[in-house]
Amino acid sequence: MKTSTRQKAGCRYLKVEIAALERLLRVLIRKIGFILCLLVLVGCQTKNQPTNIPSEVKVARVVSGQTLEVLGMAEQPNLISQVRLIGVDAPDLGQLPWGDDAKELLNSLLGDGNAEKSIKLEFDLEAKDKFDRTLVYAWKDQVLLNEQVLKQGYALFVARSPNHKYDQRLERAQQWARLMGQGIWNPEKPMRLTPGEFRRLYR
Numbered sequence: 001m002k003t004s005t006r007q008k009a010g011c012r013y014l015k016v017e018i019a020a021l022e023r024l025l026r027v028l029i030r031k032i033g034f035i036l037c038l039l040v041l042v043g044c045q046t047k048n049q050p051t052n053i054p055s056e057v058k059v060a061r062v063v064s065g066q067t068l069e070v071l072g073m074a075e076q077p078n079l080i081s082q083v084r085l086i087g088v089d090a091p092d093l094g095q096l097p098w099g100d101d102a103k104e105l106l107n108s109l110l111g112d113g114n115a116e117k118s119i120k121l122e123f124d125l126e127a128k129d130k131f132d133r134t135l136v137y138a139w140k141d142q143v144l145l146n147e148q149v150l151k152q153g154y155a156l157f158v159a160r161s162p163n164h165k166y167d168q169r170l171e172r173a174q175q176w177a178r179l180m181g182q183g184i185w186n187p188e189k190p191m192r193l194t195p196g197e198f199r200r201l202y203r
Contacts, residue, residue: 055122056119056121057071057118057119057121058070058071059110064093064102065088065091065103065149065155066084066085066088066106066149066155067082067085068082068083068106068138069083070082070083070119082133083121083138084131084134085145086124086166087158087163087167088146089155089156089157090156091198098154101183102183106154109145110145117140119145122136122138123137124137124163124164125163137166146166146170147166151173151174153178153180153182153186154183
């Protein structure tokens with residue numbers, strides 16, 4: 001009789017221990033799953049970041065009001081790469097006269113003459129656009145070129161996730177240009193189609 005009682009007590013004890021172990025195992029599985037999710041997210045973000053890219057480059061050519069060709073972004077210092085200004089949607093070059101005006105403004109912001117034009121590049125979360133251009137914030141003598149193109153009214157501000165580092169600053173620049181009637185916001189000669197609408201219609 002005593003043996004049977006001890007066996008029952010032992011069984012109850014084992015059941016309690018097994019239940020406790022199961023609860024601990026479930027907690028551990030949840031924690032491991034959470035850690036694995038974090039690792040996947042960090043891994044994806046790391047892959048999306050530019051690697052081995054110096055922050056300072058030389059401008060080879062202004063392509064448009066939002067795109068530059070630069071030297072010094074890869075291991076070969078003479079290799080030309082295209083970079084696109086984050087948050088800036090400049091008129092297409094075929095969208096006259098605003099496309100040419102935006103390009104000329106960006107040229108003037110970089111400095112006139114034949115002097116070497118160096119800029120510093122700053123990056124955000126997403127590294128490339130669908131055309132394989134590197135997405136950047138471009139600085140010239142501590143002036144944010146993305147902001148100036150918008151502030152002088154030669155482009156639209158377009159926020160694109162996940163690159164939001166300077167969204168408020170860029171949006172304020174556009175608000176200023178609109179208030180002052182600058183460039184594409186000139187009430188006497190406004191731009192009728194957004195760059196996106198123009199591209200959809202004429203490309």
